[in-house]
Amino acid sequence: MVQAHLFSLLYIHLLPTLRNGSSLLSNSKRKLDAERRLRASATTMAPRAITSPVPDSLYPALAFLMLAIGLIFTATFFIYETTSSRRNLSIVKEVTTGAVASVFLGFGSLFLLLSSGVYV
Amino acid sequence: METLLRLRASVAISIFALLLVLPSCSAQDIQVVNAERRIDLTSHIIKVFLTLKVENTGASPASEILLAFPPTQVDHLAVVKAQVAIGKRKKKTYIPQDVNPKELPDAPNGTKYFSISLLNPLAAGEAVTLEVLYMLTHSLEPFPVEISQSESQLVYYRDSALILSPYHIKQQITFIKTPTSKVESFTVVDPAHRAGTELKYGPYNGHPPYSYSPVIVHFENNSPFAVVEELVREVEISHWGSLQITEQYKLAHAGARHKGVFSRVEYQSRAGNSGVSSFRHLLARLPPRVHSVYYRDEIGNISSSRLRLGAQKSELEIEPRYPLFGGWKATFIIGYGLPLEDFLFESPDGRRYLNFSYGCPLVETVVDKLTIKVVLPEGSKGPSAVVPFPVNQYLEKKYSYLDVVGRTVVVLEKKNVVPEHNTPFQVYYHFNPIFMLAEPLMLTSAFFLLFVTWVAYLHIDLSLRK
Numbered sequence: 001m002v003q004a005h006l007f008s009l010l011y012i013h014l015l016p017t018l019r020n021g022s023s024l025l026s027n028s029k030r031k032l033d034a035e036r037r038l039r040a041s042a043t044t045m046a047p048r049a050i051t052s053p054v055p056d057s058l059y060p061a062l063a064f065l066m067l068a069i070g071l072i073f074t075a076t077f078f079i080y081e082t083t084s085s086r087r088n089l090s091i092v093k094e095v096t097t098g099a100v101a102s103v104f105l106g107f108g109s110l111f112l113l114l115s116s117g118v119y120v
Numbered sequence: 121m122e123t124l125l126r127l128r129a130s131v132a133i134s135i136f137a138l139l140l141v142l143p144s145c146s147a148q149d150i151q152v153v154n155a156e157r158r159i160d161l162t163s164h165i166i167k168v169f170l171t172l173k174v175e176n177t178g179a180s181p182a183s184e185i186l187l188a189f190p191p192t193q194v195d196h197l198a199v200v201k202a203q204v205a206i207g208k209r210k211k212k213t214y215i216p217q218d219v220n221p222k223e224l225p226d227a228p229n230g231t232k233y234f235s236i237s238l239l240n241p242l243a244a245g246e247a248v249t250l251e252v253l254y255m256l257t258h259s260l261e262p263f264p265v266e267i268s269q270s271e272s273q274l275v276y277y278r279d280s281a282l283i284l285s286p287y288h289i290k291q292q293i294t295f296i297k298t299p300t301s302k303v304e305s306f307t308v309v310d311p312a313h314r315a316g317t318e319l320k321y322g323p324y325n326g327h328p329p330y331s332y333s334p335v336i337v338h339f340e341n342n343s344p345f346a347v348v349e350e351l352v353r354e355v356e357i358s359h360w361g362s363l364q365i366t367e368q369y370k371l372a373h374a375g376a377r378h379k380g381v382f383s384r385v386e387y388q389s390r391a392g393n394s395g396v397s398s399f400r401h402l403l404a405r406l407p408p409r410v411h412s413v414y415y416r417d418e419i420g421n422i423s424s425s426r427l428r429l430g431a432q433k434s435e436l437e438i439e440p441r442y443p444l445f446g447g448w449k450a451t452f453i454i455g456y457g458l459p460l461e462d463f464l465f466e467s468p469d470g471r472r473y474l475n476f477s478y479g480c481p482l483v484e485t486v487v488d489k490l491t492i493k494v495v496l497p498e499g500s501k502g503p504s505a506v507v508p509f510p511v512n513q514y515l516e517k518k519y520s521y522l523d524v525v526g527r528t529v530v531v532l533e534k535k536n537v538v539p540e541h542n543t544p545f546q547v548y549y550h551f552n553p554i555f556m557l558a559e560p561l562m563l564t565s566a567f568f569l570l571f572v573t574w575v576a577y578l579h580i581d582l583s584l585r586k
Contacts, residue, residue, distance in 0.1 A: 047465035050472055052361035053556065077571065081578060089578065098571030106564030113521075117412070119358035120521040120559050 059115035066108030073101035149178025150185065153247060155283050155292040161337075162299040163484055164345045164374070165198070165538050166256040170283070175247040183241040185250060186222065187234045188284045190332070194232040198486070198538040199255045202236045204248055214251070215239060228330050231284065255538050257486045260341060262376035267446065269386060273376045273397035274304055275341050281309040281321040281333040288329055293322035298339045307335035344399035345375035346444075346485040355476060356495040356520070359556055363458040363474075367481075371440070371450045373398070374486075378445035387443070400443045404481040406434040410456045417441075417452040436481075454481075471502075471548045478507065478532070479542035487537040494530045494547045498523055499555030503530050507545040510534075522559045 054062065077097040081089070113120055154173040159166065176182045189197065203214040222235040242248055260275040267273060283292050296319040306312070306319060313320045319337065349370045356364040375397050387394045406413070408431055415425045415438050424439040440450040467473050474494060480487045495518055496503055505513055516529040530547050 047467065049461040050359070050464045050466055051461045052359065053553070054360075056361045081574070086578075091575070091579070094575050095572070098575065099568060102567035102571055103564050105567045106562075107560045109563050109567075110560040114360050118521060119356075119360055119362045119364060 054111075059111050063108055063111035063115050066104050066111060068108075070101055070104030070106075070108050073097060073104060077101055149176060149180070150182055150242075150287050151175050151177050152285060152287050152289040153291070155285070155289050157283055157292070157294045159277075159279065159294065159296045161260070161277055161297060161339070161341065163343045164257075164260055164341070164347075165484065165486060166259050166277070168254050168256070170250075170252040170254070172250045172252065173247055174242070174250055174287075176242045176244055179244050181241040181243045183238055185236045185238065185242075186224075186286050187219075187236065187252060188231045188286050188330070189234070190280070190284060191230040191232055192278075193256060193259070196256045196259050196536070197254060198257050198536045199253070199540045200234050201253045201540075203251050204238070204240075205251055217250075231286075231330065233286070255540060257536055257538060258347075258374070260345075262446070263338065265376060266379040267376045267397070268380045269378065269382060269395050269445070270393060272302075272340050273342055273345075273446075274338060275375075277337045277339070279335060279337075281307070281312070281335045282324060282327055282331045284330065284332050286329050289327055290325065292324050292327070293320070295320055296337060298337070298341070299343060300340050302340040304338040304340075306337040306339075309333050309335060342397045344484070345373055345397070345446075346399060346402065346482065347372050347374040348480060348482065348485055348487045348490075349449075350489050350491075351480055351487050352491045352493070353480075354493045354495060355474070357460070357464065357474060357497055359460070359497050359551070361460050363460055363463055364455070365458065366453065366455045368453050369451065369482075371402075371444070371452070371485075373444040373446050373448050375446045377447035382445065395443060395445060398443045398445045400439055402438050402440075402485075403483045404436040404438065404454065405483060406436055406456060406481055407458055407462065407477075408433055409459050409462060410434045411458075413454070413456040415452065415454050417450075422452065467548065470550075472551050473546045473548045475544050475546050477542050478511075478534075478545045479537055479539065481542075483539060485539070488535065490534050490537045492532045493518075494532075495520070496528045496530065496547070496549050497551065497555075498525060498527055499558065500528055500549040500551050503528055503547060503549040505530050505532055505545065505547045507532060508543055509541065522562055524558075524562070 077094070080093065080097065110120070151174070152172050153175050154171075156171045158169040160168070170187075172185075174185055187200070187202075200219045202217045202219050204217060206213050206215065217239060218237045219234050220237070222233045224233055227233065236250065236252070238248070260277055263274060263276045264271075277296075281294060283289060283294065298317050298319065301316045303314060303319065306314065309321060311322065321335070349372050350368075351370070352368045354366045356366075358364070378398075383394075408429070410427075410429070413427050413436060415422050415436070419441075422438070422441060424441075426437045428435045428437075436454070438452075438454070440452065442448070442450075444450060463476055464472060464474055476494075478490075478492060480490060493516070494503075494505070503515065505511075507513075512533040514531050516531055517526040518529050519526050528549075532545070534541070
């Protein structure tokens, strides 16, 4: 049986309420605030909450946008493939179009999964 | 020469004397001046509040106080907490002390001990007031063992009128509080007195250490004996913004077994007289800002539930498909999602940690075996858990959406969990944020493979004839 060691309960009682609304403050006030925050962080050390790199509310919009762009590039790819004759196909153009299309489709399907609740 | 010999002899004698004195300064130097015990039998989780006024009658300061328990009670002990009260009436502050189980070689009759390590050692001649709280589970024995639908539930509570202690107790008194004033019988150990819902044993003066006087109280207890036999809680962390929790319950009614038929007509028409010891509703306290709550079992979704969202907490009131009578069981799954920013933080040394509460969200229920699995995202390294009480910890692997190497799972197991254990615990791990790109890149490479296949198909000449 592995015994877990005791931990000081200081951090637990400090649930953060940090919501950065400093965009409306003037420059001088922002400096004072930063100073105050630095002093406060040196004494109380409120833990920083980790959120997603992209805000949650943007997921559906991003999914739609990226999938749309990805599908446009896919369409370009297939139009290029089918309209040019066999000999005139340039591999570089094909692969780049395919790569760009796959990047947008990949990110788009990721945001589609996230917005439909499958948090991968 | 003579002085040398005398010096050596005196040193030897003093060392010998010290050796004699050292082991004996354990139990005999401490005396309990006043002990008051309040036993609360209103629910199936027994709460005992013990107030000890302890005096150090020895010469050396005492740094630990021992609490003794009979071996039958120790198996059912869920929580033992101690605190020291400092200050007078209005300005009382309580300082919690560490309590750990202790083994003593010469314990009479198999007594088990818990030792309270005092933060400020008790100096010689001083007294301190200790407040101890301990909780017992599965200690109310239903008698009669089987009851029909229209009967009330009567249980036995076995304990001692005298507080078991390795020290002399000058004066002690025990109060037992029953849920209703219906007490069938209780062992009379003079002076014992019953008034309504309170039973008083004592005061008893000047009893030697390890004195024990067994008593049995036979009383009515119709509070819901809800016991979760096994609970598996899975907390899945996704760095894209959500915490998904799935809880699998095996609920049972641990009171007097139900015998005979279950008449639904009688149960619903005479609600006050029928099935008084059964329960229909269960309340689960969930964190605020919970979303996507579901309650289902093997058959499917159970719609008899109500969710009340609030600013401080959310309450989910669930009603299983049938009321639970003695010996009946119900199995179900509760799941919900929580926002990540309420629970995942960054520690000063660069690691991330999940701050979540241990324990079962159901109120007033005992969990026989609780397993919490924290599923860390792919690419997490060096997981470790910090829990305020001893748990069994190990690691596992789980394969979930878009996983290649598998996710590390930190498993924390504990037996005999009561609502007092709903305290936060932390799971620390290292995570490089660049690993979050692994998932979209995996999808991108899958699509790119399709495009490359198409290009290859176009360029490869598969004809048999030129």
